[in-house]
Amino acid sequence: xxxxxxxxxxxxxxxxxxxxxxxxxxxxxxxxxxxxxxxxxxxxxxxxxxxxxxxxxxxxxxxxxxxxxxxxxxxxxxxxxxxxxxxxxxxxxxxxxxxxxxxxxxxxxxxxxxxxxxxxxxxxxxxxxxxxxxxxxxxxxxxxxxxxxxxxxxxxxxxxxxxxxxxxxxxxxxxxxxxxxxxxxxxxxxxxxxxxxxxxxxxxxxxxxxxxxxxxxxxxxxxxxxxxxxxxxxxxxxxxxxxxxxxxxxxxxxxxxxxxxxxxxxxxxxxxxxxxxxxxxxxxxxxxxxxxxxxxxxxxxxxxxxxxxxxxxxxxxxxxxxxxxxxxxxxxxxxxxxxxxxxxxxxxxxxxxxxxxxxxxxxxxxxxxxxxxxxxxxxxxxxxxxxxxxxxxxxxxxxxxxxxxxxxxxxxxxxxxxxxxxxxxxxxxxxxxxxxxxxxxxxxxxxxxxxxxxxxxxxxxxxxxxxxxxxxxxxxxxxxxxxxxxxxxxxxxxxxxxxxxxxxxxxxxxxxxxxxxxxxxxxxxxxxxxxxxxxx
Ligand SMILES: CCCCCCCC/C=C\CCCC(=O)SCCNC(=O)CCNC(=O)[C@H](O)C(C)(C)COP(=O)(O)OP(=O)(O)OC[C@H]1O[C@@H](n2cnc3c(N)ncnc32)[C@H](O)[C@@H]1OP(=O)(O)O
Ligand SMILES: Cc1cc2nc3c(=O)[nH]c(=O)nc-3n(C[C@H](O)[C@H](O)[C@H](O)COP(=O)(O)OP(=O)(O)OC[C@H]3O[C@@H](n4cnc5c(N)ncnc54)[C@H](O)[C@@H]3O)c2cc1C
Numbered sequence: 001x002x003x004x005x006x007x008x009x010x011x012x013x014x015x016x017x018x019x020x021x022x023x024x025x026x027x028x029x030x031x032x033x034x035x036x037x038x039x040x041x042x043x044x045x046x047x048x049x050x051x052x053x054x055x056x057x058x059x060x061x062x063x064x065x066x067x068x069x070x071x072x073x074x075x076x077x078x079x080x081x082x083x084x085x086x087x088x089x090x091x092x093x094x095x096x097x098x099x100x101x102x103x104x105x106x107x108x109x110x111x112x113x114x115x116x117x118x119x120x121x122x123x124x125x126x127x128x129x130x131x132x133x134x135x136x137x138x139x140x141x142x143x144x145x146x147x148x149x150x151x152x153x154x155x156x157x158x159x160x161x162x163x164x165x166x167x168x169x170x171x172x173x174x175x176x177x178x179x180x181x182x183x184x185x186x187x188x189x190x191x192x193x194x195x196x197x198x199x200x201x202x203x204x205x206x207x208x209x210x211x212x213x214x215x216x217x218x219x220x221x222x223x224x225x226x227x228x229x230x231x232x233x234x235x236x237x238x239x240x241x242x243x244x245x246x247x248x249x250x251x252x253x254x255x256x257x258x259x260x261x262x263x264x265x266x267x268x269x270x271x272x273x274x275x276x277x278x279x280x281x282x283x284x285x286x287x288x289x290x291x292x293x294x295x296x297x298x299x300x301x302x303x304x305x306x307x308x309x310x311x312x313x314x315x316x317x318x319x320x321x322x323x324x325x326x327x328x329x330x331x332x333x334x335x336x337x338x339x340x341x342x343x344x345x346x347x348x349x350x351x352x353x354x355x356x357x358x359x360x361x362x363x364x365x366x367x368x369x370x371x372x373x374x375x376x377x378x379x380x381x382x383x384x385x386x387x388x389x390x391x392x393x394x395x396x397x398x399x400x401x402x403x404x405x406x407x408x409x410x411x412x413x414x415x416x417x418x419x420x421x422x423x424x425x426x427x428x429x430x431x432x433x434x435x436x437x438x439x440x441x442x443x444x445x446x447x448x449x450x451x452x453x454x455x456x457x458x459x460x461x462x463x464x465x466x467x468x469x470x471x472x473x474x475x476x477x478x479x480x481x482x483x484x485x486x487x488x489x490x491x492x493x494x495x496x497x498x499x500x501x502x503x504x505x506x507x508x509x510x511x512x513x514x515x516x517x518x519x520x521x522x523x524x525x526x527x528x529x530x531x532x533x534x535x536x
Contacts, residue, residue: 002133006089010069014095018060019160020123021073025054028309030073030085030158035125037074037088037135041146044132046088048074048125056105056124059303063121064108068093070123071136071160078146086157087136092123103128114295153247155254162254164304165261166235170228172268175297176221181481182290182496183214183275186282188478189500204278205477211470213278217271218480219436222429223410224264230409231260252332255317258310259402265300266307272297282495282502287509289493308395311402315394318366318401319373334405338363347454349461351411351434354441357452358404361444364451365397400447407437428476435469438462 009015026032034055037046050056057063063070069091076086092104100106105124112120135142139151151157187205194201204210238253276283276290283290301307318338321331325339337359344360347353369390376386387394414433418426441448441462448454473480488497494505515521 002089002137005133015069016062016067017069017071017089018062018067018121020057020060020063020070020090022057022059023054024056024058024122025052027059028306033073033075033085035072035074037072037076037086039076039078039132039142039146040129041144043129044144045129046076046132046134048072048088048090048128048130050105050124050126056122058109058122059120060123061115061118061120063106063123064119065121066119067121068095068098072123076135076140076142076148078142078148081148083140083148083150084154084157086140087160088130088134089136090128090130090134101128112295113298114292115299152245153250155250156242156247158254161304162257163235165257165310166228166231168261168300168304169224169231169264172264172297172300173221173224173228175293176217176224176268176271177481177484178486178491178496179272179275179290179293179297180214180217180221181484181486182288182293182491182493183278183283184218184477184481185497185500186279186288186495186502187214189502190279205474208467208470210278211474211477213274215435215470215473215477216439217275218477219432219439220267220271221484222414222432223406223436224268226413227260227264227406227409230413231257249332251317252334255314256334256405258305259314259398260405261305262301262307262310262314263399263402263406265297269294269298269301279495282506285494285506285509287494287506289491289496311395311398312391314398314401315366315369315391318362318397319370319394322366322370335401337404338366344451344453347452347458349458349465351407351437354437355404355407355411357441357448357454358400358407358444361447361451362397362400362404365393365400365447369393369397400444403440403444407440410436428473428480431469431473432480435466435473438466438469442466 006015010017021030021033023033023035025034034050034052035057036049036051036055038049039046057070057072060067060070069089072088072090073085074088076083091101092106093100103126105122105126107122109120109122112118132142132144139153139156141149143149184205187210188203190204191201192204205214234253234256238249241247241249272290272294276288276294279288279290282288286292305313318335321335321338325331330336331339340359340363345356347357372390372393373383373386376389377383381389411433414429418429421429442459445454445459445462449459482498486496491497494509495502497505510516
């Protein structure tokens with residue numbers, strides 16, 4: 001009924017909304033949110049209020065000047081009882097005049113690192129009344145007399161965040177495809193230095209160090225796209241089960257969505273930054289789009305669940321799984337490997353060997369965390385303090401688990417799809433899977449040395465495998481980014497345009513600068529000249 005009331009109006013843009021959950025004082029700890037929604041049975045309304053400055057909603061995208069409605073997450077009070085945070089759909093602006101409604105204080109939060117067009121806003125309520133059906137009652141309800149009907153699963157309130165985290169993994173695949181396209185195309189156009197005196201300056205794409213910086217971004221884009229598709233399929237399956245009242249698979253989805261969102265956003269931000277730096281000074285130009293792209297990807301490390309907090313959520317699930325498995329209870333499919341108690345096998349420098357190695361690393365780290373926590377608790381430390389003292393290791397265990405999931409998914413999905421592909425295309429995609437897998441084995445060689453039987457000669461061989469792969473992928477690099485088929489208007493980059501006219505585009509953009517409107521800028525007359533004449 002509520003969906004019938006609100007969804008059509010949102011779809012036809014009568015309602016322009018945003019998600020107002022975060023407050024000045026709380027973003028991570030949702031149970032600490034201060035905005036209140038107090039039910040008045042006499043008028044069958046909720047009274048929304050921001051009791052403190054820290055209760056003001058702060059950050060919601062589009063809140064400052066675009067949205068006329070928002071979903072507000074508030075502490076629900078009824079009959080003198082606080083029932084915790086619940087979502088409410090609230091009109092905040094007049095639909096004709098767009099003026100803020102009486103009792104609503106709304107504005108813009110100011111300049112940010114990026115997302116400059118998102119008009120992120122603040123929102124405060126001064127005893128603002130909304131009808132009872134403003135409470136989104138899919139999960140919990142408040143009856144006309146104020147009786148609270150509890151949700152069958154309190155965590156369903158957090159469901160929106162799981163959905164967005166699932167989507168963010170695929171978003172990161174897209175952003176990496178943009179960054180890789182810009183940097184690789186530029187690297188094919190840019191010639192620099194003379195390693196061989198009697199030969200012309202080479203394309204910087206032929207420097208192996210440049211390939212090392214860029215090809216992992218290209219491979220990661222495919223890895224995250226494939227993983228994002230797997231995660232979406234999982235999300236759809238879990239939500240179908242939830243619809244029929246079965247919440248058994250929700251904890252696994254929450255755990256895997258948390259660590260994949262955290263790892264893919266951190267990788268995307270660091271790899272986009274590497275793309276920027278690989279383009280030298282021109283990569284620092286706004287007109288290259290790389291600085292803006294970095295601002296967008298690094299924001300994702302914070303929004304929709306700050307990465308550390310989410311990795312600790314996954315760690316919570318891994319520790320619980322370890323404890324369950326140790327009692328012989330079955331584990332979820334993504335965590336079942338934790339109970340592999342077989343002896344550590346002889347190391348194999350193969351994809352399957354490396355994937356198995358990462359699972360050993362994750363299981364070993366989880367076991368170490370459980371042991372440390374148990375030891376601290378036995379010494380009289382509270383569980384919460386023991387958890388905190390182990391949290392650096394817990395985050396590392398979560399990251400290892402996430403990497404194992406990505407490696408296994410990327411390999412399995414490409415192997416499955418390869419049968420339907422032309423042999424040359426299958427070969428190139430397998431090279432990207434191989435590069436991605438060996439790259440991360442080398443990045444985490446310390447962990448592999450600790451938890452697997454990998455030996456020095458294996459590591460040397462992996463390094464050589466990696467360098468051979470860079471050489472094999474080089475001839476197809478430009479073709480691979482062209483295959484992303486990103487139009488120039490979307491790339492929005494002087495360095496990444498399809499025609500490669502980098503220098504002409506850089507100058508065209510430079511001449512658009514307002515500072516080039518006149519040969520002598522007014523700052524000379526106002527400041528420089530008086531200063532030079534000793535008048536300032
Ligand atoms: C359509 C595509 C869009 C793509 C994006 C485009 C760009 C958009 C730009 C910006 C959008 C950004 C919007 C936002 O940022 S919205 C605000 C996001 N905020 C957060 O994510 C807050 C993070 N904090 C939390 O989720 C929670 O506070 C918490 C960290 C999980 C802690 O909560 P709490 O203390 O209640 O929970 P516990 O840790 O004690 O755990 C209790 C049990 O609940 C389980 N749990 C927790 N969360 C979930 C969940 N989401 N789903 C299912 N289950 C959950 C947890 O596992 C515990 O279970 P257990 O059995 O172990 O007790
Ligand atoms: C670009 C952008 C867009 C956004 N859009 C929206 C939006 O549309 N709607 C919305 O509601 N919000 C939005 N947000 C807010 C975002 O969801 C929050 O910033 C995010 O949830 C983090 O919360 P916080 O800012 O309070 O950071 P905090 O939680 O205060 O984190 C600060 C530090 O404390 C650490 N920390 C916190 N808790 C723990 C813990 N339990 N264990 C260990 N370390 C901990 C974190 O790891 C972090 O290092 C947006 C933010 C950004 C940057």
